[in-house]
Amino acid sequence: MGKLTNEDIFESQFYWMHIEDTSYLNTALTIERLHPFFSDLINYKVLEIGPGDNAINKYYNCKEYITAVANYPNDGLSILRKQDDKSLVVVSFGVIDDCILCSNKNKLMKQYLEEMVIEIKRVMNPFSIIIGLDAEKYMSVADIKAMDRWTKMGGIYFQK
Numbered sequence: 359m360g361k362l363t364n365e366d367i368f369e370s371q372f373y374w375m376h377i378e379d380t381s382y383l384n385t386a387l388t389i390e391r392l393h394p395f396f397s398d399l400i401n402y403k404v405l406e407i408g409p410g411d412n413a414i415n416k417y418y419n420c421k422e423y424i425t426a427v428a429n430y431p432n433d434g435l436s437i438l439r440k441q442d443d444k445s446l447v448v449v450s451f452g453v454i455d456d457c458i459l460c461s462n463k464n465k466l467m468k469q470y471l472e473e474m475v476i477e478i479k480r481v482m483n484p485f486s487i488i489i490g491l492d493a494e495k496y497m498s499v500a501d502i503k504a505m506d507r508w509t510k511m512g513g514i515y516f517q518k
């Protein structure tokens with residue numbers, strides 16, 4: 359199966375959830391083992407996927423900061439596709455989640471999430487911070503898990 363076309367992505371945007379009242383970043387900010395990586399953002403260009411009303415750069419300075427939001431052509435997959443290999447730190451809180459990207463609803467949505475994860479792994483360097491209810495279902499087990507008891511929540515992933 360080929361990659362999603364721009365028309366496919368355009369169609370996908372009507373499914374994505376704009377839930378802003380649950381902040382996964384607020385939870386992540388309380389996790390001490392993540393703090394050194396948040397502090398390190400000052401040294402990197404950072405792409406935040408789905409900041410909603412709560413962007414990481416309100417709390418931690420980044421050398422350079424760009425975002426992807428839930429509207430084509432500024433959505434996660436489209437913005438990731440424009441980045442060079444191993445070129446920035448990707449952070450995302452509460453987006454790699456079947457309920458947000460509606461990945462259980464149809465094949466197109468599932469492919470969108472899978473392609474987004476492939477792109478995150480391609481562009482991230484030297485690490486990414488990915489927290490989401492289904493992060494480890496799609497990204498694999500985090501190198502540093504955010505929370506041991508939330509087994510699929512993700513955490514820190516290193517470029518290999």
Ligand SMILES: C[S@@+](CC[C@H](N)C(=O)[O-])C[C@H]1O[C@@H](n2cnc3c(N)ncnc32)[C@H](O)[C@@H]1O
Nearest residue numbers: 374381382383408409410412427428434451452
């Ligand atoms: C649960 S909210 C989390 C907001 C924020 N990251 C936080 O933790 O407070 C999920 C966010 O993902 C965004 N989103 C949904 N689909 C997206 C997509 N395809 N690309 C980028 N952002 C998306 C939504 O608009 C929403 O802002």
